[in-house]
Amino acid sequence: MRNILFILTFLISFTFINAQGQRTLENSITGKVLDKNAKVPLEYSNIVLFQVSDSTQANGTITNSEGIFRIEKIRPGNYYIRISFIGYESIFINDVKIGPRTNLELGEILLTAETFGTDDVIVSGERAPISYEIDKKVINVSEQITSLSGTAVDVLENVPSVTTDIEGNVSLRGSSNFTVL
Structure with missing residues (x-):
């Protein structure tokens, strides 16, 4: 009887600890990435979550066809986010604090297209002899x-x-x- 009570107590406490551990990973960050001028979604934009303490990558994702992203299962801590897309200037969001049960909505994030200039181009040719x-x-x-x-x-x-x-x-x-x- 004593063994059964001990095992039952152990299982109940293990279930409680496991449930507490899962609650801390219910955190998420969501948002939508758009082109600043055209206001169109930027599909496959990179969203990377970095830890502030050592700048290691903690999590990341890409946007879907509507420009929407969702990062889930984030451990509590201090982070910063880099949002990037090829041909656009990257945006950094600093001071992102994640606590227990934090669902952070970043809203619309507008990326500006980068412009690359070149020098004058001279095209020359020769006529076949x-x-x-x-x-x-x-x-x-x-x-x-x-x-x-x-x-x-x-x-x-x-x-x-x-x-x-x-x-x-x-x-x-x-x-x-x-x-x-």
């Missing part, structure tokens, strides 16, 4: 070094399939029946 059209092949000689100081015959000496003789006569694949523009 040879272009093919339906009835002809056009060779651009403006980039050739010989075209800057030489004659047209000097330029034609560097063109494939074109030959020049000592007298300056030009032939294309052995034929002189063509027009040079």
